Amino acid sequence: xxxxxLGVGIGWRPEIADAVARLPGVDWVxxxxxxxxxxxxxxxxxxLRERGVTVVPHGVSLGLGGADRPDEDRLARLAAxxxxxxxxxxxxxxxxxxxxxxxxxxxxxEAGHLLPVPRTREALDVLCxxxxxxxxxxxxxxxxxxxxxxxxWPDDELSEGRxxxxxxxxxxxxLLVDVANLHTNGVNRGDDPSKALAExxxxxxxxxxxxxxxxxxxxxxxxxxxxxxxxxxxxLAELASRAAPPGVLLERDDAFPPEEELAAELAxxxxxxxxxxxxxxxxPGAAAPAGAVDVPDAAxxxxxxxxxxxxxxxxxxxxVPEGFDRARLRVQSxxxxxxxxxVVAKLAPELPRMLGDAAYRDAFVAYAERCPLPGGYRRxxxxxxxxxxxxxxxxxxxTRRRLYLWWAERSGPRPxxxxxxxxxxxxxxxVR
Numbered sequence: 001x002x003x004x005x006l007g008v009g010i011g012w013r014p015e016i017a018d019a020v021a022r023l024p025g026v027d028w029v030x031x032x033x034x035x036x037x038x039x040x041x042x043x044x045x046x047x048l049r050e051r052g053v054t055v056v057p058h059g060v061s062l063g064l065g066g067a068d069r070p071d072e073d074r075l076a077r078l079a080a081x082x083x084x085x086x087x088x089x090x091x092x093x094x095x096x097x098x099x100x101x102x103x104x105x106x107x108x109x110e111a112g113h114l115l116p117v118p119r120t121r122e123a124l125d126v127l128c129x130x131x132x133x134x135x136x137x138x139x140x141x142x143x144x145x146x147x148x149x150x151x152x153w154p155d156d157e158l159s160e161g162r163x164x165x166x167x168x169x170x171x172x173x174x175l176l177v178d179v180a181n182l183h184t185n186g187v188n189r190g191d192d193p194s195k196a197l198a199e200x201x202x203x204x205x206x207x208x209x210x211x212x213x214x215x216x217x218x219x220x221x222x223x224x225x226x227x228x229x230x231x232x233x234x235x236l237a238e239l240a241s242r243a244a245p246p247g248v249l250l251e252r253d254d255a256f257p258p259e260e261e262l263a264a265e266l267a268x269x270x271x272x273x274x275x276x277x278x279x280x281x282x283x284p285g286a287a288a289p290a291g292a293v294d295v296p297d298a299a300x301x302x303x304x305x306x307x308x309x310x311x312x313x314x315x316x317x318x319x320v321p322e323g324f325d326r327a328r329l330r331v332q333s334x335x336x337x338x339x340x341x342x343v344v345a346k347l348a349p350e351l352p353r354m355l356g357d358a359a360y361r362d363a364f365v366a367y368a369e370r371c372p373l374p375g376g377y378r379r380x381x382x383x384x385x386x387x388x389x390x391x392x393x394x395x396x397x398x399t400r401r402r403l404y405l406w407w408a409e410r411s412g413p414r415p416x417x418x419x420x421x422x423x424x425x426x427x428x429x430x431v432r
Contacts, residue, residue: 006247035058038080064115067304143174143206148184154323161199187220207247339369
């Protein structure tokens with residue numbers, strides 16, 4: 001299938017699957033790749049495909065901007081998902097999401113978030129090598145998205161536009177331009193979004209993201225849970241005046257509004273780009289070089305050490321690396337902790353019900369600021385419960401017993417039998 005003329009679309013989420021199927025003017029959808037199993041495509045997505053609606057998988061976990069080579073299993077799953085969805089392309093982010101491990105002789109850390117890469121020549125070399133490895137493993141073209149960030153690296157050598165232009169020239173990768181992220185970086189880092197837009201190699205444009213956010217205490221949070229603000233639509237109009245976008249997609253990940261509000265936002269997007277039907281065809285971009293050319297391990301090692309030190313400061317409370325804005329990193333650290341709290345609350349809703357919403361959030365943030373993500377959010381929920389119990393919390397003995405039983409029933413390799421439940425109940429009675 002060709003990526004030509006995607007049109008106006010919306011991010012597909014299970015919570016709004018029925019609404020998406022009914023919304024007028026939805027030409028295509030984008031789905032988080034990690035939320036789809038190639039062998040078990042959700043029925044709602046399958047029905048959209050049968051109607052001729054294009055589905056594009058959007059990855060969030062490759063971490064192509066990290067020091068390590070892309071994980072082969074993650075690439076294989078992304079490739080299988082693209083094939084199962086008959087996707088014309090797949091997309092990912094220019095970001096790192098994990099650091100540490102054997103390369104740096106330090107604990108392996110997961111961010112649970114997209115973090116910016118240093119815009120240096122050496123980091124660009126690593127990114128280009130990783131992108132070409134990914135391109136070789138995927139059955140369709142790859143497009144990469146510019147991310148939003150609360151902070152910048154102190155040793156950046158290139159502007160974002162120059163960095164992305166060289167990435168495109170060296171790899172032939174396409175670009176997914178997120179104008180909401182340009183707005184976010186304008187508020188948070190003082191970047192000029194119009195200048196950044198003017199520097200981008202729009203001849204490689206695959207499609208565009210728009211999304212909403214909210215400003216709190218001078219910081220713009222790219223929430224994907226609020227209406228698209230006028231400055232983001234203005235940037236979309238500016239982009240469309242420079243290059244006709246092959247597609248524009250509305251991202252909405254939480255606090256889903258009524259169906260008519262989603263329809264109104266899609267209509268506003270279509271009006272902004274002046275579209276009455278499918279948009280311009282996707283530019284083919286530069287030809288991707290044949291084969292992957294790697295970079296020296298020393299370069300990967302230096303990048304890995306820098307990223308591990310930064311991520312450790314954000315998720316494990318270690319000292320902030322020299323040159324970074326400490327206040328901004330504190331804001332980012334708390335944002336990561338709150339994001340983890342939200343994900344865990346969805347996976348384990350019993351925790352906020354037992355503790356109370358406000359008490360749960362406060363306790364989880366205190367836990368997350370010193371305890372890194374332990375390899376997955378379900379394990380995170382168990383580790384949080386154990387953290388509270390080890391500290392003799394909650395103060396209420398009855399709630400503490402309930403929390404202990406909840407943790408004990410889920411912390412073993414399999415659900416406990418009757419004898420084990422009796423033992424846990426006896427132990428819970430002794431918890432003070």
